[in-house]
Amino acid sequence: MARQASEIPGLGCPKDGGKPMHRKAGKTASRESSLKYIRSPQYRGQSARAASRRPAHRRKQAPPPPSIFPNVPKPIQRMVELYSQALPFDEPLFKEALRSPDALDESDLARWKEEPPFIEDNDTTDPFSTTYLAFTKSLGVVLHGIRLREQNTRDIELREAVATKGQDVVVAQLQQEVTGLWGSWERADALLRARKYHPYHHSREYMMLEHYLQWLARTIFHLTYLRFL
Incomplete structure (x- = not known):
């Protein structure tokens, strides 16, 4: 007949209601001896030395994207961050500028699209007024829409060039262009670091200037990794 769990030593009490049965004295002494050793300074020292010999855990990182232009540096981290900044897609002025070049008057925006230093602004409004600051913000929103519209148009042209000339030919041409953009980045970034224009x-x-650097970074990243394909 099978023994019940209450009758097995160490798992319960006998039917007569006595105290739980324990393991044999030899096993108990051995267990207490092991616990005493684990708590000892000697064991802790050995454990620490063993841990120091184990290789440190490192998170596996994804491999970097392949280099499209072998003779051009990859976009630096700051460029990647600028590329990742969100555009004002919900702004009505952005949508209008993105929709068509005829939607807004863009006649006075050319100065802000050229490489800085910029042509002197002829706005006579008090530069510390809320009107001036609000117009400056709107100006940036419109330029975002214009630049994205122009990028979309360029993407179509590049895809057509790849289809007709082949990707190798287009990549060779883009390498020269991106090399020139890196020069523009270094010059514009030097102006920012030298505080050519005071933020106040x-x-x-x-x-x-910050807007120009953002779109320069976006263009370098966009072309370097052939995001138009």
Whole structure:
């Protein structure tokens, strides 16, 4: 007849209601001896030395994207961050500028699209007024829409060039273009670091310089990794 769990030593009490049965004294002494050793400084020292010999855990990182232009540096981290910044897609002015070049008056925006230093602004509004600052913000929103519209148009042209000339030919041409863009980046970034435009006293020029660098970074990243395909 099978024994019940209550009758097996160490698992319960006998039917007479006595105290739980224990393992044999030899096993108990051995267990207490092991616990005593684990708590000892000697064991802790051995454990620490063993841990120091184990290789440190490192998170596996995804391999970097392949280099499209072998003679051109990859976009630096700051460019990647600027490329990742969200555009003002919900702004009505952005949508209008993105929709068509005829939707808004873009006649006075050319100065802000050229490489800085910028042509002197002829706006006579008080540069510290809310009107001036609001117009500067709207100017940036419109330029975002224009630049994205122009990028979309260029993407179509590049895809057509790849289809007719082949990707190798287009990549060779883009390598020269991206090399020139890197030069523009270094010059514009030097102006920012030298505080050519003060963020308070030249708020519009300062914002346009940051805007220029953002789109320069976006263009370099976009072309380097052939995001138009």
